[in-house]
Amino acid sequence: MNSHSHTIQQNFYRVVDRIYKAAYQSGRDPDEVKLIVVTKSQPLEKIQSALAAGAKRLGENYVEEANLKIQSVQYEYQPEWHMIGHIQSRKAKAVCESFDWIHSLDSVKLAMRMNRIAQEAGRILPVLLEFNVSGEKTKFGFDASEKTRWPELNADIEFILGFRNLLVKGIMVMPPFDPDPETARPFFRKACELRDYLIKSNPEGKWLELSMGMSNDYEVAIQEGATFVRIGEAILGPRVS
Numbered sequence: 629m630n631s632h633s634h635t636i637q638q639n640f641y642r643v644v645d646r647i648y649k650a651a652y653q654s655g656r657d658p659d660e661v662k663l664i665v666v667t668k669s670q671p672l673e674k675i676q677s678a679l680a681a682g683a684k685r686l687g688e689n690y691v692e693e694a695n696l697k698i699q700s701v702q703y704e705y706q707p708e709w710h711m712i713g714h715i716q717s718r719k720a721k722a723v724c725e726s727f728d729w730i731h732s733l734d735s736v737k738l739a740m741r742m743n744r745i746a747q748e749a750g751r752i753l754p755v756l757l758e759f760n761v762s763g764e765k766t767k768f769g770f771d772a773s774e775k776t777r778w779p780e781l782n783a784d785i786e787f788i789l790g791f792r793n794l795l796v797k798g799i800m801v802m803p804p805f806d807p808d809p810e811t812a813r814p815f816f817r818k819a820c821e822l823r824d825y826l827i828k829s830n831p832e833g834k835w836l837e838l839s840m841g842m843s844n845d846y847e848v849a850i851q852e853g854a855t856f857v858r859i860g861e862a863i864l865g866p867r868v869s
């Protein structure tokens with residue numbers, strides 16, 4: 629127990645409850661929606677509180693930061709670690725060694741590198757392809773901002789689906805930040821349409837997962853089909869950066 633435990637436990641239960649209700653009210657099976665607690669820039673004691681409350685999946689943006697936390701909590705809690713931040717080429721090996729899932733596979737070049745590293749490590753890495761559905765220049769991801777140009781993505785996607793040590797499980801998106809969650813809805817809807825398009829155009833892929841929704845808009849994301857929500861501050865409180 630530490631000074632944060634009680635608040636974090638309450639936050640965690642509240643979020644889990646809202647996830648459940650958002651899924652149920654939109655006619656979805658609540659078990660389809662998996663919570664990732666985003667622990668970047670959060671102190672270890674808060675992370676331990678979230679794990680004690682029942683968090684099973686943790687999300688991080690930087691591998692060095694993640695490794696310190698993995699060392700501290702893995703033995704006791706065995707959470708699953710999800711990489712959700714942009715991956716620099718020179719960090720690819722460390723990322724592959726430390727994480728169970730990659731949400732931010734955002735280029736063919738990175739996919740080639742990750743595949744080779746995973747092959748050398750003798751593992752098959754579950755990955756999501758990150759798409760930029762808003763066209764914002766500051767965002768990473770394959771450019772999927774214009775629907776009419778989705779067919780142009782097929783060559784890259786087919787190439788990535790051919791990698792034997794990457795298991796493509798779906799897509800990840802991050803709409804522009806806006807305090808009003810309704811602003812994100814059209815982007816979530818577009819992401820869901822993109823996923824359906826990929827199921828049709830590249831049926832050899834297993835496009836089950838849709839990683840979208842953060843602290844301020846996860847209920848809207850769930851209404852629009854999210855299967856992973858990535859939630860930080862609503863559970864752990866403000867980040868110190």
Ligand SMILES: *Cc1c(COP(=O)(O)O)cnc(C)c1O
Pocket residue numbers: 666668689712713802842843844858859860861862
């Ligand atoms: C930080 C981060 C989150 C969590 O954001 P919150 O607003 O704290 O819920 C989710 N996804 C990504 C990619 C992030 O970088």
